Amino acid sequence: MKTLLKVKSLKAKVGEKEILKGLNLEIKEGEVHVIMGPNGAGKSTLANVIFNNPQFQKTAGSVFFDGKDITNAKVDEIAKSGIFMSFQTPEEISGVSVFNFIKTAKGKIENKNINYFDFKEEMQKNAKALKMKGDLVNRELNVGFSGGEKKKNEILQMLELSPKLAILDETDSGLDVDAIKTVSKGIEMFKTEKNAVLIITHSCKILQALKVDFVHILVDGKIVYTGNASLAKEIEENGYEKFEAGKKNA
Amino acid sequence: MRLNNSPILTTRNYGINDAKVDDSVFCQEITPFENIIIENADSFFNKNAKKISFSKKIGGDFDLQLSQNNNAVLNFEIDKSQENPICISFKFDENNKMLVEQIVFNIKENVDAKLIVSLSGEVDAYHNGIVKINCEKNSKAEMLFITDFEKESVNVLRFENSVDEASKLKVSLVDFANGHSIINYYSKLNGDESKSILNCVYVAGGKTFVDLNFEQDVFGKKSEASIQTVGALLAEARKHFKGTINFEKGCKKSSGSEDELCLLLSKNAKSKALPMLLCTEEDVDGKHASSVGKVSEKELFYIMSRGFSRQDAIKLVVKAKFNIVLENLFDVKLKQKLIDLVDRKLNYEE
Amino acid sequence: MPKTKVKEINQNIYDFKNQDNFDFKMKKGLSEEIVREISKKKVEPEWVLDIRLKALEVYHKLDLPIWGPDLSELNMDEISTYVKPKTDKKESWEDVPEEIKDTFDKLGIPKAEHEYLAGVGAQYDSEVVYHSIKNSLLKQGVIYTDFDSAIRDYPELVKEYFTKCVPLFDHKFIALHYAVFSGGSFVYVPKGVKLEMPLQSYFRLNSPESGQFEHTLIIVDEGASLHFIEGCSAPKYNKVNLHAGCVELFVKEGASLRYSTIENWSKNMLNLNTKKAIVEKDAKMEWVSGSFGSKISMLYPMSILKGENSKTEFTGISFAGKGQNLDNGFKVVHLAPNTSSVVSSRSLSKSGGVATYRSLVSILPEATNSRCSITCDGLMLDDISRSDTIPFSNVEVDDVEISHEAKVGKISEKAIFYLMSRGLSEEDAKAMIVRGFANPISKELPLEYAVEMNRLINLELEGSIG
Structure with a gap:
C-alpha cells in the first residue's frame, strides 16, 4: 500500500505559543484514521498547519504527500497535490456562487476546463444525495448558510474535488445528529481503495457508522497513543485522563 | 455663532458641518467658582499647576475664554495605582454658577487610574471646560464624566486625550443635557497596541440642543478605537452627531468601530448624524453601524403584555440600551445610580 | 505573503481617438455671447434661451462647493461648451458618417441594439447623431427621441417637466448645465405601457478640451415601466474635459423605472453630473450605477419619495484607480408616509485612488412609518489608496426605522x-x-x-x- 501522508516531528506555533510539539503521522491509501484528544491539544491546528495556514508557523519537521515534500508549499499547491480539508467555520464569500466556486476549484485542481453540463449534472446528483436544498448551489458561498448547510457544502466540495486524502475537522459540530449523518454519508460516497480519510474529532459518535483503521490520541501537541477502532470506545468510557497522566509519567 | 466644526466638511445646507447657536449662549463675565470637592487625590494633586494649552477648538469666543479667563485649573500627576477612584465634584448653586475649567490627568507608566468627574446643580449653569487625559505607556485609565443640570444651562466641553503604547483609555460620558450641550471629544492613539474607548449616553428633553463631535485618530499599530453612543430625545430636543474614526497610514492591524443609536421618544425630536470612517491604511478593520427611530412597537407590546404601562415599557427598553453602553463601568453601584437617574429623566408625557 | 498587484482597468478598448473633426466648435470659455450662440445654432424657442440666460446668471452667483474633491483645475476659459459633429441626427446607422459609426461599432452599440434593446440613442460630442426606436413601441405611443427634437416636437410636454425635477439653482454645475446644455434623450412612456426590453443612450465625448452637457428627461406615466441604460466613455487627453449632464426622471403613480449607468469616462474627465427622480405614489425607482472612469467624479443620484408607498433602491459600485478621486453616493428624501429606501454601495480603491461614499438620507415629518436601510463597503486593495465613508442622515419624525452599516478594510x-x-x-x-x-x-x-x-x-x- 502506498504512503500518502507522512508527517515527521512537526512543530508549530501560533504567535509565541507552541501548539504542535513534534507530531508524527503516516497515512496510507485505503485507510481511515481518526485523531482524538482533549480540548486544546492541537487537533484543529494540525489540519491548518499541514495546509500552511498563514496564521500558524511551522517551526520544525516535515510534511510529505504522495512522495513530495509539501512542508513549505503554497496553500493552493497543497490542494492541487491532492489534499482536502473541511473547515469548521467556512468563510462566507459574497457574490460568488457555490456552483461557480466549485467548478473553478475543480478546474484548477484537475488543470483542465470543466464541461459545464457534465459538471452540473454530477454536482446536482451529489447535492441530492447529501439532501441539499435545490437552490443551495446557486446561492452565495456560505453566505447565510445554517451550520448544517455549511457542513453539507464542505462535504459536497470534497466529493467534487475528489482528493487523495480528505481531512475532516469535526471538532466543532461533531455532536450534531444531522451533521454526523452528512459526514458519514459523504465519506461513504467518497471512500475507495485508492484514497484516505483523516477525521479529527472529540466525539465518538461519528465513528460508529464508519470502518476505522487507526485511532490516534493527541495530547499536548503530540500523538501519545495509537490503537484500533476499539480505542475510541475506551475513550468514550474513560476519557483522556489515562493518556494525559501517562504522558506526564513518561 | 458657529461651533464645533466637523473635521470633514460636507454639503453646507445639511446643517451638520457646525453647530449654529445664538450669540447669547456665550457668557462674557465670569464669576468665581469655589464649590469643588476633590476626593482620593491628595498625593496626586499638583497645586502649582499652570494653565494648559490645547489644540482642539470649539469656536466662537469660548476658546479664548478658556485659556485666559478660567476660574479653575486642576492638574493630577497620577504615579501610582489605587483602589478608590479620584472624584472631582463641581457643585453648581446660586453662588457658583459659572465654571470655566481646565483639568489635566497625567497617568504615568504602568499605572491604573479610576476617575470620576461630575458637574451638577439646580441652577442655570454655564460651563466651558477642557479635560486632557494623557495615558503614558502601559497605563490604564477609566473615567466617568457626568453632567446633570436641572435647569436650562450651557455646557461646552472638550476632551483632548493621548493614548500611548499598550495603554488603555476608557471614557464613559453621561450627559443629561439641558439647554445647550456642545461636546468635542478627541483621542489620539499614538502608540502601538493602544486602546481608546468612548461610551456616551445622553438624555435630552425640552428644546435642548446636543452637538456631539467625536473623533479618534489611529496612528499606532494593532490599536483599537471605539465610539459607542446611545441617546434618547424627548419633547423638541435636537441632536447632531458627528463621529470620525481616522485610520492613519501605518496603523496596520488596527480596528475601529462606531455605533450610534438614537431613540426618538417624541415626534418633534430631531436627529442629524454624520458618522464617518476615513481610511488611508489597507490592513485595518473599520466598522460603523447606526440606527435611528422610536422604540420598537413589537418590543413594547411584548413588555406591556407582561403588565407594564406603556411609559414604563419605554423606560425599560431605553434603560436596557443604556445599560449595554455602561455595562463595564468600574463602579456597579454608581451605574445603578445612573440608570435610576435615567429613569427619572424619562418621566414625561407622551 | 507575496504582494499582489491588481492591474488598472483596461481602458484601451475605449481609448481610440478619432480626429477632432467637427462641423463647428465653439470658442473656449463661458459668456452670454456664447450661450446666445449655442441657442441660435440650435434654432430653439425663446423660452429655452431665457432659461439659459437665467442659469448663466445663477452660475456666476454660486460658489464652488466647500466640500469634496478639489476642483481648482477646472477653468471654464479652457473648455469649449459646444462641439457640433459633422452630421445631423440619423435614423439608420448606414447614414451615420463612417468615422462616427466606426466609433459606436467599436463600442458595440449597433450590435446591442440588434440583439436586446428596444431603442438606441447615440450622442457624439454635443449632438445626438443617431436615434431609433422599435416600431411596435411607437405604435403604443412611446416617445424616445433626442432632447432638441423633443423641444421642437413636444413643446408642451417638455415645458411641463423641464427644470421641474432639478431646478437650475441646485448647485453651481447644474446652473452651468442649463446655460449650455445640448443633446440628451427624451422618453415618454404612456400610462400602463410596460417595456420589456431596455432603451439605451450612449454618450461619447471625442473632442479634447470640451464639455458634454446632455439633458435627459424621462417620464414614466401611471402604471408604466421602463428600464433605461446610460453608457458613457471618452478617449483620454492630457487636458481636462468636463461632463455636467443632467437627468430628470418622473416616475408617476404605480410606475416603475430602472436607470442603469456604466460610466467609463477617460481619466482626464471631471464628471459633475446631476441625476434626480421624483417618485409618486406606489411607484418604484431603481438606480444601478457603475462608476469606473473619470479623474474626479461627484455623482449623487437622488430620489425624492413624494408619494405614499413609494420606493427606491440604489445599487452602486465605484472603482478608484491611479489618479482618480471618485466621490460618489446617493441621496434620498422621504416626503410621504410608508416610503422606503434601500441603499447598497461598494467601492474599491487601489494604486493611490480615492473612493468616497457620500450620502444623504432625510426623513421629513410627513414621512411616517418609513424605512431606510443602507450598507456600504469599502475595499482597499493596497496601502497607498484611500477609502472614506461620509453618510449624513436627518430624521425629523419618530415613527421611522433607519439603519446604516459601513465597513472598510482589505480582503480577508x-x-x-x-x-x-x-x-x-x-x-x-x-x-x-x-x-x-x-x-x-x-x-x-x-x-x-x-x-x-x-x-x-x-x-x-x-x-x-x-
Whole structure:
C-alpha cells in the first residue's frame, strides 16, 4: 500500500505559543484514521498547519504527500497535490456562487476546463444525495448558510474535488445528529481503495457508522497513543485522563 | 455663532458641518467658582499647576475664554495605582454658577487610574471646560464624566486625550443635557497596541440642543478605537452627531468601530448624524453601524403584555440600551445610580 | 505573503481617438455671447434661451462647493461648451458618417441594439447623431427621441417637466448645465405601457478640451415601466474635459423605472453630473450605477419619495484607480408616509485612488412609518489608496426605522486561505473575491452589460514577491 501522508516531528506555533510539539503521522491509501484528544491539544491546528495556514508557523519537521515534500508549499499547491480539508467555520464569500466556486476549484485542481453540463449534472446528483436544498448551489458561498448547510457544502466540495486524502475537522459540530449523518454519508460516497480519510474529532459518535483503521490520541501537541477502532470506545468510557497522566509519567 | 466644526466638511445646507447657536449662549463675565470637592487625590494633586494649552477648538469666543479667563485649573500627576477612584465634584448653586475649567490627568507608566468627574446643580449653569487625559505607556485609565443640570444651562466641553503604547483609555460620558450641550471629544492613539474607548449616553428633553463631535485618530499599530453612543430625545430636543474614526497610514492591524443609536421618544425630536470612517491604511478593520427611530412597537407590546404601562415599557427598553453602553463601568453601584437617574429623566408625557 | 498587484482597468478598448473633426466648435470659455450662440445654432424657442440666460446668471452667483474633491483645475476659459459633429441626427446607422459609426461599432452599440434593446440613442460630442426606436413601441405611443427634437416636437410636454425635477439653482454645475446644455434623450412612456426590453443612450465625448452637457428627461406615466441604460466613455487627453449632464426622471403613480449607468469616462474627465427622480405614489425607482472612469467624479443620484408607498433602491459600485478621486453616493428624501429606501454601495480603491461614499438620507415629518436601510463597503486593495465613508442622515419624525452599516478594510486573509485550500492561487482567490464583491451590481445589469462590467474590472492579478 502506498504512503500518502507522512508527517515527521512537526512543530508549530501560533504567535509565541507552541501548539504542535513534534507530531508524527503516516497515512496510507485505503485507510481511515481518526485523531482524538482533549480540548486544546492541537487537533484543529494540525489540519491548518499541514495546509500552511498563514496564521500558524511551522517551526520544525516535515510534511510529505504522495512522495513530495509539501512542508513549505503554497496553500493552493497543497490542494492541487491532492489534499482536502473541511473547515469548521467556512468563510462566507459574497457574490460568488457555490456552483461557480466549485467548478473553478475543480478546474484548477484537475488543470483542465470543466464541461459545464457534465459538471452540473454530477454536482446536482451529489447535492441530492447529501439532501441539499435545490437552490443551495446557486446561492452565495456560505453566505447565510445554517451550520448544517455549511457542513453539507464542505462535504459536497470534497466529493467534487475528489482528493487523495480528505481531512475532516469535526471538532466543532461533531455532536450534531444531522451533521454526523452528512459526514458519514459523504465519506461513504467518497471512500475507495485508492484514497484516505483523516477525521479529527472529540466525539465518538461519528465513528460508529464508519470502518476505522487507526485511532490516534493527541495530547499536548503530540500523538501519545495509537490503537484500533476499539480505542475510541475506551475513550468514550474513560476519557483522556489515562493518556494525559501517562504522558506526564513518561 | 458657529461651533464645533466637523473635521470633514460636507454639503453646507445639511446643517451638520457646525453647530449654529445664538450669540447669547456665550457668557462674557465670569464669576468665581469655589464649590469643588476633590476626593482620593491628595498625593496626586499638583497645586502649582499652570494653565494648559490645547489644540482642539470649539469656536466662537469660548476658546479664548478658556485659556485666559478660567476660574479653575486642576492638574493630577497620577504615579501610582489605587483602589478608590479620584472624584472631582463641581457643585453648581446660586453662588457658583459659572465654571470655566481646565483639568489635566497625567497617568504615568504602568499605572491604573479610576476617575470620576461630575458637574451638577439646580441652577442655570454655564460651563466651558477642557479635560486632557494623557495615558503614558502601559497605563490604564477609566473615567466617568457626568453632567446633570436641572435647569436650562450651557455646557461646552472638550476632551483632548493621548493614548500611548499598550495603554488603555476608557471614557464613559453621561450627559443629561439641558439647554445647550456642545461636546468635542478627541483621542489620539499614538502608540502601538493602544486602546481608546468612548461610551456616551445622553438624555435630552425640552428644546435642548446636543452637538456631539467625536473623533479618534489611529496612528499606532494593532490599536483599537471605539465610539459607542446611545441617546434618547424627548419633547423638541435636537441632536447632531458627528463621529470620525481616522485610520492613519501605518496603523496596520488596527480596528475601529462606531455605533450610534438614537431613540426618538417624541415626534418633534430631531436627529442629524454624520458618522464617518476615513481610511488611508489597507490592513485595518473599520466598522460603523447606526440606527435611528422610536422604540420598537413589537418590543413594547411584548413588555406591556407582561403588565407594564406603556411609559414604563419605554423606560425599560431605553434603560436596557443604556445599560449595554455602561455595562463595564468600574463602579456597579454608581451605574445603578445612573440608570435610576435615567429613569427619572424619562418621566414625561407622551 | 507575496504582494499582489491588481492591474488598472483596461481602458484601451475605449481609448481610440478619432480626429477632432467637427462641423463647428465653439470658442473656449463661458459668456452670454456664447450661450446666445449655442441657442441660435440650435434654432430653439425663446423660452429655452431665457432659461439659459437665467442659469448663466445663477452660475456666476454660486460658489464652488466647500466640500469634496478639489476642483481648482477646472477653468471654464479652457473648455469649449459646444462641439457640433459633422452630421445631423440619423435614423439608420448606414447614414451615420463612417468615422462616427466606426466609433459606436467599436463600442458595440449597433450590435446591442440588434440583439436586446428596444431603442438606441447615440450622442457624439454635443449632438445626438443617431436615434431609433422599435416600431411596435411607437405604435403604443412611446416617445424616445433626442432632447432638441423633443423641444421642437413636444413643446408642451417638455415645458411641463423641464427644470421641474432639478431646478437650475441646485448647485453651481447644474446652473452651468442649463446655460449650455445640448443633446440628451427624451422618453415618454404612456400610462400602463410596460417595456420589456431596455432603451439605451450612449454618450461619447471625442473632442479634447470640451464639455458634454446632455439633458435627459424621462417620464414614466401611471402604471408604466421602463428600464433605461446610460453608457458613457471618452478617449483620454492630457487636458481636462468636463461632463455636467443632467437627468430628470418622473416616475408617476404605480410606475416603475430602472436607470442603469456604466460610466467609463477617460481619466482626464471631471464628471459633475446631476441625476434626480421624483417618485409618486406606489411607484418604484431603481438606480444601478457603475462608476469606473473619470479623474474626479461627484455623482449623487437622488430620489425624492413624494408619494405614499413609494420606493427606491440604489445599487452602486465605484472603482478608484491611479489618479482618480471618485466621490460618489446617493441621496434620498422621504416626503410621504410608508416610503422606503434601500441603499447598497461598494467601492474599491487601489494604486493611490480615492473612493468616497457620500450620502444623504432625510426623513421629513410627513414621512411616517418609513424605512431606510443602507450598507456600504469599502475595499482597499493596497496601502497607498484611500477609502472614506461620509453618510449624513436627518430624521425629523419618530415613527421611522433607519439603519446604516459601513465597513472598510482589505480582503480577508481567512477568505483567501479558504479559497486557496480549494486549489485557487492567491491571485485567483483575490480576483474571485473582488468579482464577488462587485456581483451585486453586475447581477442587476442585463447579462451583456454584466460581461462588459466584468471586463472593466479586468482583474488580471499578477503575483510578485514584495
